[in-house]
Amino acid sequence: MREESKKTKPLAEFLRTRRARLTPEQVGLPVGGRRRTQGLRREEVAVLAGISVDWYTWLEQGRDIQVSAQVLDSLSRTLRLDPQERRHLFLLAAGHPPAERHEPQLEVSPLLQMFLDRQGDSPAFAVNARWDIVGWNRAAALVFGDYEAMSARERNTIWRLFTTEYARRLLGEQWEQNARHRLAQFRANYAHAAGDPWWEEMIADLQACSGEFREWWPLHQVLHAPEGEKRLMHPTAGILRFGHLSLQAIDSADLQVTVNLPLDAETRERMKRLLETGG
Numbered sequence: 001m002r003e004e005s006k007k008t009k010p011l012a013e014f015l016r017t018r019r020a021r022l023t024p025e026q027v028g029l030p031v032g033g034r035r036r037t038q039g040l041r042r043e044e045v046a047v048l049a050g051i052s053v054d055w056y057t058w059l060e061q062g063r064d065i066q067v068s069a070q071v072l073d074s075l076s077r078t079l080r081l082d083p084q085e086r087r088h089l090f091l092l093a094a095g096h097p098p099a100e101r102h103e104p105q106l107e108v109s110p111l112l113q114m115f116l117d118r119q120g121d122s123p124a125f126a127v128n129a130r131w132d133i134v135g136w137n138r139a140a141a142l143v144f145g146d147y148e149a150m151s152a153r154e155r156n157t158i159w160r161l162f163t164t165e166y167a168r169r170l171l172g173e174q175w176e177q178n179a180r181h182r183l184a185q186f187r188a189n190y191a192h193a194a195g196d197p198w199w200e201e202m203i204a205d206l207q208a209c210s211g212e213f214r215e216w217w218p219l220h221q222v223l224h225a226p227e228g229e230k231r232l233m234h235p236t237a238g239i240l241r242f243g244h245l246s247l248q249a250i251d252s253a254d255l256q257v258t259v260n261l262p263l264d265a266e267t268r269e270r271m272k273r274l275l276e277t278g279g
Helices: 003-020 042-049 053-060 069-078 083-094 110-117 138-144 157-163 165-190 197-209 211-219 265-277
Strands: 124-127 133-136 228-234 238-248 256-262
Touching: 003 053, 003 083, 042 053, 042 069, 069 083, 110 124, 110 133, 110 256, 124 138, 133 138, 138 265, 157 165, 157 197, 165 211, 165 228, 197 211, 238 265, 256 265
Parallel strands: none
Antiparallel strands: 124 133, 124 256, 228 238, 238 256
C-alpha cells in the first residue's frame, strides 16, 4: 500500500460512515423510491456542500488531495458533525485542528464606554474584528452619523464607507485612500474567518453594491493603515482636521479603539459648537 493511501484511508472511512448515518429527510431531500445506498449518496453530499462530485468522490476514495478549510467547514455542516467530529475531520484531512472561532464582541464594557465618553470633543469609537462600530461617544455620532439610529449592517465601517454618499462627502478627496486602507484591514481580519457565513454574505453584498469594492477585493491587499491626519468636510460644521490614533483594548482583544484628536483651534471650536447645538 502506498504511503498516500495509509494517510488518507482513515479520512475516506470517516466520511463514508458519517454519510451513511444521515437520511435524506434529515437534510431536506426528497426520499424518492427505493435506495440502494445507506444514508446519503456521494452526489447528494457534494451538492449540499457546494463542491464537485468528482472532488468529494476522490476524498472518499482516499486520494491524496489538498482540501481547504472552507471545504472542510462546508462538509462539517453538511454531514452534521459535532465539534469533536469537526476537529477530527480537520486533523485527518489537513493535519491540524480547525482555527478557533469566537463570536465577535458586539458591545463595550462600561469602563471602555466611560473612556470613550471622556474624550469630549474628540470623536472616539470602538470596532470589533468585523469592523462593526460597537461603542462610540457623542462627538463620533455627530461627525460620522447617528449610530444609535442605524441597523447593525449600517454600523459596519466597511459597509458605510463603500455604500453611503455621506461617507464619500465627509472624506472628500481622501475617500479612496481611507477606503483602501480600511479594506486592507478588513481583508487581513477575513483571513481568520474565511468561510464564516457572516463574512461571506457581507462580501457578496458589498460586491453587488460597490464597483470599487468589486474591483479592489480581488487584489488581496493586506496593508496596515498608518496613523495620520484626517480632513473631513462636515455638512454643518465645515472642515474638521483630526489626527487619528488607534489603540488595542487590553481587556477586549477583539476591539480596536480609535480616537480622532482635533489638530487645530478651528476644529476644536467647531467641535465645541457641534456638541452644543447637536448638529
